[in-house]
Amino acid sequence: MSRRTDLLLRAARAYAEAGAHADAARCYDGLGRRWNAADSYHRAGDLEHAAETYRKAGHPDRAADCYRLLGRPDRAARCWQDAGRPLEAGWELLLAGRPGEAGPLLATAARNPAGGPAPLLRLRLAGALHRRLAEPGGPGRVRDASPLLALLTECEELIPALSARAERMRLLDWGVAAADRIERFDRAAALFEAAYRPRPDQAAGRAEVLARWQEWAAMRLGDTAWLPAAGG
Structure with missing residues (x-):
């Protein structure tokens, strides 16, 4: 040195x-x-x-997080595009309420889907949210949330079975974001519950899940008293 x-x-x-x-x-x-x-x-x-x-x-996920906090979804999406990740790029634009720009990216991702149950489920989740956001709306129109709700049930079932921490947390984040978009905070809480009680060999990730759960509950519900105690 x-x-x-x-x-x-x-x-x-x-x-x-x-x-x-x-x-x-x-x-x-x-x-x-x-x-x-x-x-x-x-x-x-x-x-x-x-x-x-x-x-x-070489950490597009962390870079995108920062750009999202800065309110710059274009830059967040570009981080993922430069890394060859059109699904994640499209998701950034969906979260920003820009389905028109997200559509071509999701179409690219669908033509070359990543293997594994979690990436495929995230692709389907993005597709369902895209269709919902792209639907023409109007006064009094009630959009059908059942496709997204069905996919959230699949997320809830799959999350505890995922052995890779990064994939588990990514699916949790996407599921919670989708549930928030349709104001089904009960379903978001159920996803956190599923991630918080993983298999015994995944117990090390519980503190991270609980911290995210607490942050989400404080922001969305204004109360964290009902959450599990740390280490419980």
Whole structure:
């Protein structure tokens, strides 16, 4: 390790310990440690730099999260497109209420679907939400939510059976987002419940699920008192 590298690394760690995350990020950037730099930018609240650095580090999911928080769905979708993930790109635009732009991306994803039950279910979920959002609406028109509700039931059944943490959490996020769009908060809560009580070998992810559940309940329902206690 060169003296410059050693000094920058020491400085980055010192800044991080002092809570000076923006300074730590610049040090990590100088070292070429993009993941550490992106994480520090994120902690500093600099979502623009965090998003770009996550993208360069090969983490389109984290980059898209930042752009979504910035209210820039086009950039979020572009992160996924650049990574060759049209389904996720289309989903970003659906969440922003832009089904017309999402349609071609979802059509591309449908022509080359990813294997496995979870990606296929996410593709079907995106298709159902797209059709619902693209339907012509009008005063007094009640849109049929039954296709989405049926898919949410499938999500609830599949989530506990998924062994890969990332896929489990992604399906949970998509299911909850879809349930929120049709204001079926009871179904969103059921998805969290399904993810919170996985098989014994998946118990390590319960704290993460509970944290997301608490954040969602506080935002959507204004109350978390009814949730399971941490470690329970």
